[in-house]
Amino acid sequence: MKQRRVTENYLKTIYELSQKGVVRNQHLVHALSVSRATVSVSVKILAEEGFVYLVDGKYIYLTQKGLQIAKEMNERYQVLCKLLISLGVKPEIASRDACELEHCMGAESFSALKTLVQCEI
Incomplete structure (x- = not known):
């Protein structure tokens, strides 16, 4: 349950931030009040699970699967x-x-x- 909640929170936060512009790790650090390392690991996992993809290694975008959940x-x-x-x-x-x-x-x-x-x- 906890992992699902974390995933859902990240996806929703990425969605909300994307409404204002491009999303980077540092935006998630501030929005979720977590460390850079935590965001880095979490975004990597989200990408591996097909919820997000990265452009130029720094811009985070939701996939269709991630967008639906968000x-x-x-x-x-x-x-x-x-x-x-x-x-x-x-x-x-x-x-x-x-x-x-x-x-x-x-x-x-x-x-x-x-x-x-x-x-x-």
Whole structure:
């Protein structure tokens, strides 16, 4: 479970950063608050697993496989965060909790919550 969560967090973060421009290891270091070595090893593993590819050894891009997971995690985060805020949870707490919940919820439960959020918000 932990490895899947780490993979999903990296992919979502790469996706979010890519919306602002090119992504490099140093961007992940700052965004994820981890060491350069950790990012280096993690990006290498993500590339080996076919989730990302590197251009010129320094620019990180999501593959279709990685993009699909990143978009799914981003959607889960957004829906869960909106739901929690609509229930009166403070935004900073909702953000933290949505980040935890996005990884452990099954597809059926998420779909039901997504429908609820779309009706309520």
